[in-house]
Amino acid sequence: MRPLGLFRHGGLCRINYCTHKAYEEIPGPHPLPLVGNALLFSPLGLYNIPRLLDGFADLHRRYGEIVKLKMGNTPSVLLFNPNDIQAMFDHEGKFPQRPTFDALKDYRKRKYQTVGIVPDNGEEWYKMRQNVQILLKLKTVHSYWNRQQAVAEEFSASLLSKTNANGIIKDFVQHAFQYSLEAIGVICYGKRLNCLSANLQECDAIVKANIQFLKALGETFHQPPWWKLWRTKAYKIIESTQDLMMTNAIKYLEEARQKFKQNPAVFLEEDPILCHLLENDNLSATEKNLLVTEIFQGGIDATGTVVTMMLYELARNLPIQAAVYDDLIEKKLRPGYAPPLLRACLKETLRLHPTAGGTSRIINSDAILSGYRVPKGTLVVGVTPIISRMERYFSNPLQFNPWRFIDKKELPHPYASVPFGHGARMCPGRRIAEQEILLCVAEGERIAEITSVSQPSQKFYQHLNMQARLELATSALLAIITTLISTH
Ligand code: HEM
Numbered sequence: 001m002r003p004l005g006l007f008r009h010g011g012l013c014r015i016n017y018c019t020h021k022a023y024e025e026i027p028g029p030h031p032l033p034l035v036g037n038a039l040l041f042s043p044l045g046l047y048n049i050p051r052l053l054d055g056f057a058d059l060h061r062r063y064g065e066i067v068k069l070k071m072g073n074t075p076s077v078l079l080f081n082p083n084d085i086q087a088m089f090d091h092e093g094k095f096p097q098r099p100t101f102d103a104l105k106d107y108r109k110r111k112y113q114t115v116g117i118v119p120d121n122g123e124e125w126y127k128m129r130q131n132v133q134i135l136l137k138l139k140t141v142h143s144y145w146n147r148q149q150a151v152a153e154e155f156s157a158s159l160l161s162k163t164n165a166n167g168i169i170k171d172f173v174q175h176a177f178q179y180s181l182e183a184i185g186v187i188c189y190g191k192r193l194n195c196l197s198a199n200l201q202e203c204d205a206i207v208k209a210n211i212q213f214l215k216a217l218g219e220t221f222h223q224p225p226w227w228k229l230w231r232t233k234a235y236k237i238i239e240s241t242q243d244l245m246m247t248n249a250i251k252y253l254e255e256a257r258q259k260f261k262q263n264p265a266v267f268l269e270e271d272p273i274l275c276h277l278l279e280n281d282n283l284s285a286t287e288k289n290l291l292v293t294e295i296f297q298g299g300i301d302a303t304g305t306v307v308t309m310m311l312y313e314l315a316r317n318l319p320i321q322a323a324v325y326d327d328l329i330e331k332k333l334r335p336g337y338a339p340p341l342l343r344a345c346l347k348e349t350l351r352l353h354p355t356a357g358g359t360s361r362i363i364n365s366d367a368i369l370s371g372y373r374v375p376k377g378t379l380v381v382g383v384t385p386i387i388s389r390m391e392r393y394f395s396n397p398l399q400f401n402p403w404r405f406i407d408k409k410e411l412p413h414p415y416a417s418v419p420f421g422h423g424a425r426m427c428p429g430r431r432i433a434e435q436e437i438l439l440c441v442a443e444g445e446r447i448a449e450i451t452s453v454s455q456p457s458q459k460f461y462q463h464l465n466m467q468a469r470l471e472l473a474t475s476a477l478l479a480i481i482t483t484l485i486s487t488h
Helices: 049-063 082-090 102-112 122-130 138-142 145-160 172-188 200-222 233-262 264-270 272-278 285-298 301-316 318-331 340-352 430-447 458-462 466-476
Strands: 006-008 012-014 066-071 074-079 359-362 367-369 372-374 379-382 449-451 479-481
Touching: 049 066, 049 074, 049 200, 074 082, 082 359, 082 367, 082 379, 102 200, 102 233, 102 285, 138 430, 145 172, 145 430, 172 200, 172 272, 172 285, 172 301, 172 430, 172 466, 200 233, 200 301, 233 264, 233 272, 233 285, 264 272, 272 285, 301 318, 301 340, 301 430, 301 449, 301 466, 318 340, 318 430, 318 449, 340 430, 458 466
Parallel strands: 074 379
Antiparallel strands: 006 012, 066 074, 359 379, 367 372, 449 479
């Protein structure tokens, strides 16, 4: 019996070669020579990319809580048990590694000689990541409260003018993206972009570029690296959208520098995050521009999506909406405090509609996962969007029930829903996103009763593909009945 390592998971345990099963014994589909299981996920395969999560759910049904795959030469393991997700994070090490976005990394390296945070791993990732840890400081995030609240107020008011004759807002999510763009602009550029009024055209172009960027990034990530052979369409989109974002960053950071020169004390107080970056002598000007670009882009899509899904859930669950409204009147949303029901609605929205397809790490030490020995260096994918809908961890899982996050006796498993990831590589924008979403939903609640034009259907929840749910929500949804219950 040869103890190889230690792991923490409900206690200290040794990897035991007698009791723990070998990696080779993990069940999974049979790999073919050279390609492994990659064909299953190819455009013609059983589980093409839009059906990735359906594919993972199918693999879970066939093989159980842990499934072994081989994508080309790369071994990987899918996890469907929150205890294993916890163990995965326990084995992430000081420099948690995710699979890299090689096409983005390649372009940034060639064009800017620096790659930023998102596509990188290892010590280089760590050095860059230290510069944005300030985003997670609550006090710093709260210093933007008033300005972001003003954005939320303007957004809600602008929505009322966007309803059609039947009180319906068309393509709600596009408006939500304008909100998230305006709100993150306050932090990244220290200014209002005026996306909700005068500057619609520029903002629409940014939103569109960001959507194209994410789609192209996904394509280059999931497909064979054709871009290494020629500049594919997706690679060109990455080039052009990155250039657009960087041009904006250069322009607005220059404006911020001027503001800083004029009155450093005021700038420090009003724009602590920008100040922190601009004043950092360890970063080159390009690195500063790139970091701001990463925060800016990180802040658009997911936040707008979650705002849409949360309002949709409240629209379909009017008694909950009324209870949230009462809670808000009584307890008031303020920096450092969110009424418990509102906060629980956000958690429940993220449980049912997580924006990430899962959470992954290349583990940096041998681990025991579901009783199998998984070697260091294996790519481990926690399929959290499926776990967070399992009856085993959430009773009546397809029901929107925020109280499950309030009832202290029955709190869910802490790793069954991890929408912002976890550990040293957790989403650095988490606190900002939470603030923006809560401000926006609270403001929407304050001025209007929000209802849905569609009846609840189980089919909606059964779509595992987030994009499909978002499209249903945004087209079927948001009628805003504006018999203002407001205190205006
Ligand atoms: C509801 C909104 C959001 C959700 C659900 C979300 C979710 C996530 C997730 C799951 C990750 C990967 C974490 C991991 O691997 O452990 C991530 C990473 C990241 N997010 Fe967010 N995010 C949101 C908003 C934001 C915002 C507002 C920003 C910027 C202010 C941002 C910036 C980033 C960045 C830069 C990373 C890469 C971190 C790294 O690799 O070290 N995100 N996000």
